[in-house]
Amino acid sequence: MKTEILFMQQEDVIAAGILDMKKVLELVEKAFYLEGQKEIINPPKTVFGIPIGENPQSHFFSMPVYIGGDVNRPGIKWAAESMANAKTGNLPMGIDMVILSDPVTVQPVAIMDGMVITAMRTAAAAGVAAKYLAPKNAKVAGCVGAGVIGRTMIMALKQVLPSLEQVKLCDLDLEKAKKLAAEFEGEIEVIPLDSVEEAVTGADVIATMTTSRKPFVKAEWVKTGAMVIQMSSWEVEAGVVKKAEKIVVDSWDQMKENNLSIINKLVQSGDLAEKDIWALNEVVCSKKPGRDKDNEITLFSSRGMGCLDIIIGDYLYKEAVKKGLGKKLVLWDEAKWV
Ligand SMILES: NC(=O)c1ccc[n+]([C@@H]2O[C@H](COP(=O)([O-])OP(=O)(O)OC[C@H]3O[C@@H](n4cnc5c(N)ncnc54)[C@H](O)[C@@H]3O)[C@@H](O)[C@H]2O)c1
Numbered sequence: 001m002k003t004e005i006l007f008m009q010q011e012d013v014i015a016a017g018i019l020d021m022k023k024v025l026e027l028v029e030k031a032f033y034l035e036g037q038k039e040i041i042n043p044p045k046t047v048f049g050i051p052i053g054e055n056p057q058s059h060f061f062s063m064p065v066y067i068g069g070d071v072n073r074p075g076i077k078w079a080a081e082s083m084a085n086a087k088t089g090n091l092p093m094g095i096d097m098v099i100l101s102d103p104v105t106v107q108p109v110a111i112m113d114g115m116v117i118t119a120m121r122t123a124a125a126a127g128v129a130a131k132y133l134a135p136k137n138a139k140v141a142g143c144v145g146a147g148v149i150g151r152t153m154i155m156a157l158k159q160v161l162p163s164l165e166q167v168k169l170c171d172l173d174l175e176k177a178k179k180l181a182a183e184f185e186g187e188i189e190v191i192p193l194d195s196v197e198e199a200v201t202g203a204d205v206i207a208t209m210t211t212s213r214k215p216f217v218k219a220e221w222v223k224t225g226a227m228v229i230q231m232s233s234w235e236v237e238a239g240v241v242k243k244a245e246k247i248v249v250d251s252w253d254q255m256k257e258n259n260l261s262i263i264n265k266l267v268q269s270g271d272l273a274e275k276d277i278w279a280l281n282e283v284v285c286s287k288k289p290g291r292d293k294d295n296e297i298t299l300f301s302s303r304g305m306g307c308l309d310i311i312i313g314d315y316l317y318k319e320a321v322k323k324g325l326g327k328k329l330v331l332w333d334e335a336k337w338v
Contacts, residue, residue, distance in 0.1 A: 063306030
């Protein structure tokens with residue numbers, strides 16, 4: 001029997017609806033809910049960096065997942081990040097593929113570009129966290145990093161924080177911040193800046209999404225009652241984490257394997273107890289409270305979970321089938337050695 005795979009290039013993924021942040025937030029929240037209901041298998045990602053040694057420049061991640069419930073979809077994301085791409089700016093820093101399989105026959109059913117999915121789901125995870133942990137009536141967001149995730153972060157925060165009036169956006173490359181700010185003209189005021197201090201001081205929600213390998217958000221810049229979102233491993237200094245009353249992560253099992261994570265470093269040094277790190281699924285499933293005080297600082301940090309890519313990939317695949325998008329590839333006409 002012929003086995004066919006639907007191949008979806010980036011344009012198909014977009015035509016299938018990936019840029020609909022409202023829908024992506026809904027799917028991401030559902031993934032965290034299903035995780036809390038023990039309906040998801042999402043082992044920690046495996047990672048290697050090359051060249052082998054002290055200073056890898058490219059990283060590869062394999063992220064196998066099964067999503068149960070009414071989704072019933074096994075799949076995997078094969079992700080990669082390139083510091084060379086970050087420097088040249090000729091290609092995206094992160095380039096990813098999503099593969100979906102049939103749960104019964106185990107045939108691959110779809111292969112799609114995962115780059116835009118990653119960018120949307122990463123910010124949507126922060127958006128879901130903000131829904132539960134951001135201050136009420138947040139008006140100002142201080143964002144650092146005007147790259148791919150910087151763009152989707154503004155999309156997500158705008159969607160989950162209807163009271164948001166202004167985004168202060170900082171990047172080492174001010175021109176990049178200016179260009180991104182211009183994309184949101186007419187939607188929300190985005191002020192491009194080249195000072196982190198100016199961007200984050202006094203902000204109701206602070207979000208960092210940079211390729212920096214050194215922390216740059218100081219504890220004294222974080223106001224009482226703010227929410228801090230850290231998308232990379234170590235962008236906020238230890239004092240910011242220590243000031244936070246609620247520390248929520250996407251997956252502690254995964255984060256504790258990342259030695260660069262500031263949260264992990266604080267656990268290893270004995271400054272933070274594992275029991276004080278909550279999973280977002282626990283908050284989404286009401287096993288732990290979201291924000292319950294105006295004057296508490298809350299913090300969310302993520303390492304990225306494959307289940308978000310697979311739940312979105314499954315949705316996009318079904319949309320593509322409905323809309324006749326993508327190209328069919330034949331794995332075999334007749335399988336050998338059946
Ligand atoms: N947690 C997750 O699920 C997840 C998923 C994808 C990416 N990420 C991480 O998010 C980060 C951003 O990814 P991206 O694809 O947007 O990268 P990108 O290269 O598109 O953008 C990064 C931006 O950060 C800016 N920058 C670097 N250091 C800075 C500093 N000290 N101050 C201000 N700006 C600075 C760069 O100039 C660049 O514009 C990366 O660290 C990536 O690993 C996390």
